[in-house]
Amino acid sequence: MKFEHFWYVVALSEHLTSNTVLERTVLGEWLAIFRDEEGKPVALRDRCMHRNSRLSRGNICQGKIQCPYHGWVYDKTGKVVAVPAEGENFKATNARRTQNYDTKEQDGYVYVRLAQNPEEEFEPFAMPYYDKPGWETVRVINRFRNNVTNCAENFIDIPHTVSVHPGVFRTPRCSKLEMTVERRNGSVFAEYRNETTNLGWYSRFLNRGGYEIRHTDSFHMPNVTSVEYDMGPRRRLFITSQSVPEAEDSTLVYTDVTFNYGIWSKIARPFVRWTAQYIIRQDVEILGIQQDVIEKYGTQFANTPADTIHLFVESIRNKIASGEDPRTLSDKAVKVNFWV
Ligand code: FES
Ligand SMILES: [Fe+2]
Known part of the structure; x- marks a missing residue:
């Protein structure tokens, strides 16, 4: 068992609006957190593969994130889907991809898990009486x-x-x-x-x-x-x-x-x-x-x-x-x- 096997809060759901990107660190890993087109939270390693700028300093456009340096665009899986300098010669390849992590939303919190395939599935802690009538x-x-x-x-x-x-x-x-x-x-x-x-x-x-x-x-x-x-x-x-x-x-x-x-x-x-x-x-x-x-x-x-x-x-x-x-x-x- 490792600390990476568990879910960690990275944001309040209400703070992660459709055009926001949040910069977070979990267990030393730098993360850029945003929402995809369907509104599901995305967590990518906060590093552009091109020349190492931070994705979290970029902009969100229709659920994708654009690096602030030379404008490479990443989708929710971490794949590069546009490179402005390559114009119409651009071809998406599987090699150009930054690390993405699993996310979950529960009790008004956005969670990230760093382990890709943990041997055991843990759930985030259930927050007592969250959103219950009278509370x-x-x-x-x-x-x-x-x-x-x-x-x-x-x-x-x-x-x-x-x-x-x-x-x-x-x-x-x-x-x-x-x-x-x-x-x-x-x-x-x-x-x-x-x-x-x-x-x-x-x-x-x-x-x-x-x-x-x-x-x-x-x-x-x-x-x-x-x-x-x-x-x-x-x-x-x-x-x-x-x-x-x-x-x-x-x-x-x-x-x-x-x-x-x-x-x-x-x-x-x-x-x-x-x-x-x-x-x-x-x-x-x-x-x-x-x-x-x-x-x-x-x-x-x-x-x-x-x-x-x-x-x-x-x-x-x-x-x-x-x-x-x-x-x-x-x-x-x-x-x-x-x-x-
Ligand atoms: S460093 Fe990100 S596009 Fe160049
Ligand atoms: Fe105290």
């Missing part, structure tokens, strides 16, 4: 200067919330939390108990009723994290993040906040967006600092029991990095206590 989704996109593993770990790390997001998300109270962490089938599930309404000012709106909070975090190979808060009827919230690897020190993160606040759902949208962006900006900053130190001193970490969830995530990602299937790792479940 609203707010999407934000942020670039982190760090790798996917450290991003994913941050998104399901509770202890940092008191220091990185003081007041907004959680206030320090030294209260004990019980966590059950389980690794199974390429996923990690963490369940928390004893969670009080210690969630900062956000909780006054979120949890007015004082219901018992059900909080679950999970990670799904290779790059998805999900945070779920259930605070009773019409107070449910999912934060789902897809961390797309651009390079070893760059990750583009697409975050969905999907919520059902009953009659408040629609009206809450701007507030949810503002809060999500505010919190994520603080994470972007702390992960940038972490990356600075990793570049200088490497990735030797020291762990506490609260970091069990991270160790499981790392074991899964390391397995894929070494070309193996993380679903062969033994199932494991542990109970730990920590204080926030």
Whole structure:
């Protein structure tokens, strides 16, 4: 198994209009993303075979892309279908073709997969309650200067919330939390108990009723994290993040906040967006600092029991990095206590 076998988000469907070309990087590969004549997303290697200009800087005309340098035209399969300098002598050949990649569109996202014929067909992660009646989704996109593993770990790390997001998300109270962490089938599930309404000012709106909070975090190979808060009827919230690897020190993160606040759902949208962006900006900053130190001193970490969830995530990602299937790792479940 390889990271290339999975689908990665490259755009929001609504951002990829018929005349747009987007420049993206996935696992170090440069991509030009556009739509063909039927509106299906196309992903080509962002390199003109003629003299190495970037296709993504060119124009789209009727579902084909034209290189900005000497005007070679490529179709959705990556084949060169016009060379202006050859005029009427032009003949299309199979030799003149740039790499194209499989695409998929689901839940309002455009996905690309780099592997041509993976031994197993994976599906993109199904975004919970996307477009379902009564539910609203707010999407934000942020670039982190760090790798996917450290991003994913941050998104399901509770202890940092008191220091990185003081007041907004959680206030320090030294209260004990019980966590059950389980690794199974390429996923990690963490369940928390004893969670009080210690969630900062956000909780006054979120949890007015004082219901018992059900909080679950999970990670799904290779790059998805999900945070779920259930605070009773019409107070449910999912934060789902897809961390797309651009390079070893760059990750583009697409975050969905999907919520059902009953009659408040629609009206809450701007507030949810503002809060999500505010919190994520603080994470972007702390992960940038972490990356600075990793570049200088490497990735030797020291762990506490609260970091069990991270160790499981790392074991899964390391397995894929070494070309193996993380679903062969033994199932494991542990109970730990920590204080926030
Ligand atoms: S470099 Fe693209 S057409 Fe010449
Ligand atoms: Fe955070």
